[in-house]
Amino acid sequence: MSNGGATRLDILIYAHDGRGLGHASRSIAIGMALRSLYPALRVLFVSGCSFSQELIGTSGLDWLKLPSYRTEVVDGKSRGIPGYSNFGDHQLGVIRSRTIAHYVEIYRPRVVLVDHTPQGKHRELVPAIEDSWRKYGPESVKWVLGVRGVVGAVRQARSALSAELFRKYYDTLLWYGDSGVLGRDHLVQLERQYGVAPVECGYVSRLAEQFPGSRGVSGTGEKYAGTVSVPWIGEKSIGFLRNLAEALKGLGTSVGVWRLFVGGLEEGRVGPQVSALFQDIENCRVEPPSARYVPALLQSKTALVYGGYNSLMDVIYAGIPFLAVLREMQDEEQRIHVGSILQAVGDRGSVLGESELSVDKIMRRLSANLQAGGAADPGIDLQGARTAAARLYRMVVVK
Structure with missing residues (x-):
C-alpha cells in the first residue's frame, strides 16, 4: 500500500520499554526538541512505556501506545514476565513486530530513530526494516540508531545480529554521551561494533526540553x-x-x-x-x-x-x-x-x-x-536532544 509523498511521516521515533524510563525519556526528549525547533515536521513517538504521557506532558508530541513488556529481577538478572495484557514476553515480541511493521507501512516515515539496539528488545523491528527495504528500496527509509553513554553488558547490543542489521540497513549512529565526561572508549567500542563513527550528541535531558531555564529551587511554589x-x-x-x-x-x-x-x-x-x-x-x-x-x-x-x-x-x-x-x-x-x-x-x-x-x-x-546550597552547573553537555534533532532534520530535508 503506497502512501503518497505529501502524506508521509517525516520522523518515527521508537523506544522499547524496559524496567526504567531511560529509553522512552531520551526518545521523548528528542521528539520534544524536534517539535520545538522544527514545528512543521510530522513526528510520531511509538512505545509500550506506560508512563509516556506523563513524560510528554503538554509538549505537543504525538504518540502511539503498544502493549507493555514487563520484567522482574532475580539474583541480579532481568527476565521477562507476562505484560499487563497477559501476553508473555515472546508473544508480545511477535505481536509488536507485526504492529510496528504495519505502522511503517502506513506512515512510510522518511527517518526512523531507534533507541538502544537495531533489532529492538525481541527483534520486533526486523520485519519492519526488511519490509521497508524490500518494498521501497534502501533510500526510502533512513534508519538511525541512538545509544546511551554507557551501553553496558547488554547481549542484544553486542550481538552479531545487531552488527549485521546495522551495517546492512542503518544510516547513522548517534551517541547520547559527553566524551569530556566518559572519555572516548565508548565511542571506540561502538565504532568497532557497528563499523561507523558515532555522532557525539551530548547527554539527552528531557527536563532541558520541557523546562528550559528551570534549574534549582526557584519560583513561587512550595519548596x-x-x-x-x-x-x-x-x-x-x-x-x-x-x-x-x-x-x-x-x-x-x-x-x-x-x-x-x-x-x-x-x-x-x-x-x-x-x-x-x-x-x-x-x-x-x-x-x-x-x-x-x-x-x-x-x-x-x-x-x-x-x-x-x-x-x-x-x-x-x-x-x-x-x-x-x-x-x-x-x-x-x-x-x-x-x-x-x-x-x-x-x-x-x-x-x-x-x-x-x-x-x-x-x-x-x-x-x-x-546544607550544600543552591544550584550549580556541573559542566556537562545536556544539549543532546537538540543536537540529535538537528541531525535528524537534515536527514529529512536533504534529498
Whole structure:
C-alpha cells in the first residue's frame, strides 16, 4: 500500500520499554526538541512505556501506545514476565513486530530513530526494516540508531545480529554521551561494533526540553527538603526503603517535606507494605510516579534517585546535590556511568549500593546535601536532544 509523498511521516521515533524510563525519556526528549525547533515536521513517538504521557506532558508530541513488556529481577538478572495484557514476553515480541511493521507501512516515515539496539528488545523491528527495504528500496527509509553513554553488558547490543542489521540497513549512529565526561572508549567500542563513527550528541535531558531555564529551587511554589524516586521495586528495595524511612524520621520535620515517588504502589502486597513504612512520618508524602515528579524535583534542595541515565540527567539538570542508589545487577552499566558522572560533579553527588544504605549513611549523606546550597552547573553537555534533532532534520530535508 503506497502512501503518497505529501502524506508521509517525516520522523518515527521508537523506544522499547524496559524496567526504567531511560529509553522512552531520551526518545521523548528528542521528539520534544524536534517539535520545538522544527514545528512543521510530522513526528510520531511509538512505545509500550506506560508512563509516556506523563513524560510528554503538554509538549505537543504525538504518540502511539503498544502493549507493555514487563520484567522482574532475580539474583541480579532481568527476565521477562507476562505484560499487563497477559501476553508473555515472546508473544508480545511477535505481536509488536507485526504492529510496528504495519505502522511503517502506513506512515512510510522518511527517518526512523531507534533507541538502544537495531533489532529492538525481541527483534520486533526486523520485519519492519526488511519490509521497508524490500518494498521501497534502501533510500526510502533512513534508519538511525541512538545509544546511551554507557551501553553496558547488554547481549542484544553486542550481538552479531545487531552488527549485521546495522551495517546492512542503518544510516547513522548517534551517541547520547559527553566524551569530556566518559572519555572516548565508548565511542571506540561502538565504532568497532557497528563499523561507523558515532555522532557525539551530548547527554539527552528531557527536563532541558520541557523546562528550559528551570534549574534549582526557584519560583513561587512550595519548596521541599528533597525528592525521592524509586521507579520500580527490586529484590533489595524494601530493605532500603525501611532504612530510608528511619533516616527521614531521624532528620526530623524541621528540614521540610520529602516527596517520594514509588513505582508498584498499586501492585499486590508491595504497595501497602511501602505505604506503611512512611505513614507515621508527617513530613513524607508517598505517591506513584507521575507528572508531579519533575516540579517537585525542581523545587527540592536535594534528591535521592536510582542510578539510571534518565534519573541522573534529571538531577544534574536540576543542579541540586544528590545521592544515587545502585541496584545489584549483573549488567554494570549504572556503576560505570555513575562513577564517571561523580568525577564531573564532585562532592555534589554521591553513590551507594542498595544493600549499603544503612540508616546512618542515609542520614549523613542527605544532611550534608541539605546544607550544600543552591544550584550549580556541573559542566556537562545536556544539549543532546537538540543536537540529535538537528541531525535528524537534515536527514529529512536533504534529498
